[in-house]
Amino acid sequence: MAANWTHGNAGEDTGDTRGWLLGHFIDPSEGIRSSKDVEVKWGIHPAGDKRPEWTADDQRTTLVLLVQGNFRIDLTEGSINLTKQGDYVLWGPGIDHTWEALDETVIITVRWPSAPAA
Numbered sequence: 001m002a003a004n005w006t007h008g009n010a011g012e013d014t015g016d017t018r019g020w021l022l023g024h025f026i027d028p029s030e031g032i033r034s035s036k037d038v039e040v041k042w043g044i045h046p047a048g049d050k051r052p053e054w055t056a057d058d059q060r061t062t063l064v065l066l067v068q069g070n071f072r073i074d075l076t077e078g079s080i081n082l083t084k085q086g087d088y089v090l091w092g093p094g095i096d097h098t099w100e101a102l103d104e105t106v107i108i109t110v111r112w113p114s115a116p117a118a
Helices: 028-033
Strands: 020-022 039-045 061-068 071-075 078-082 088-091 097-101 105-112
Touching: 061 071, 071 088, 078 088
Parallel strands: none
Antiparallel strands: 020 039, 039 105, 061 088, 061 105, 071 078, 071 097
16 A cells, blocks of 8 residues: 655656646555645746647636746636746636746646546
């Protein structure tokens, strides 16, 4: 049985999962990091990095929290620039998004529940 606790470094432990530390897509052999309840991402994005396509009918809730940098998120409801450490944006089911790192940026993303996108 996998351990019910773990520790590590988000930057080192997420190289094979595009920054995702927790979620349904983590192999159950990783123990508690495999979760159907929540997804957590440690996102390090160089300036100019972007998600070129929009999500499509996403039915999850998402929180993006700026650690450092300048990060723009475009939502079907409008655009938000995260520029000051601690800035965040939170949106619910039915709102789609895309994003761009305007400077080298570090963000934490929390999404729930952890389920494949539609």
